[in-house]
Amino acid sequence: MKIFDLVKQFTSEITHYVKNGMPNVSASEYQDRLEACNTCPHKKESTCGLCGCVIALKAKMATSDCPDDPPRWPEIKENESQKELREARQKEAEERAAKIKEVYERELKLNREILQKMGPSLKSPVELNAKKIQEAKDKINKSSQKQKKK
DSSP states (O other): OOHHHHHHHHHHHHHHHHHTTOOBOOHHHHHHHHHHHHTOTTEETTEETTTOOBHHHHTTBTTOOOOSSSOSSOOOOOOHHHHHHHHHHHHHHHHHHHHHHHHHHHHHHHHHHHHHHHGGGOSOGGGOOHHHHHHHHHHHHHHHHHHHHO
8 A cells, every 4th residue: 555545544534533523432342443453464563454554543443444344343332422422522523613714714804804905005915024914903903893882
């Protein structure tokens, strides 16, 4: 397996894991997975020879499956409390992402306003230094706060 494919596979696994609230398997499920991997002919030292993942890490992730056909890992049975926890973590992750997006969009809007107000005097946005940007943001924030009070 090429290094690019390994990185791509790992990135996909981690993204799926994080999006689902980073759920881990139970200690007994983890041991079952490690035992299955230790007897697998595809194991290469501490990594899986099929997907290239580090076995000790992948085996902990409840969102991961064994890449062998048929899979060597037993199916995970999620109980109600695990499901609730996973859903709560997923909701928290979505809320954090929404807040980050909101802040990003607000900053983007503010930067566009700055460029519109100062644009005629600029050759490019690069000419603005951090101090001038902050001064302009402060000025816009103050004027928008005054407008809200009216």
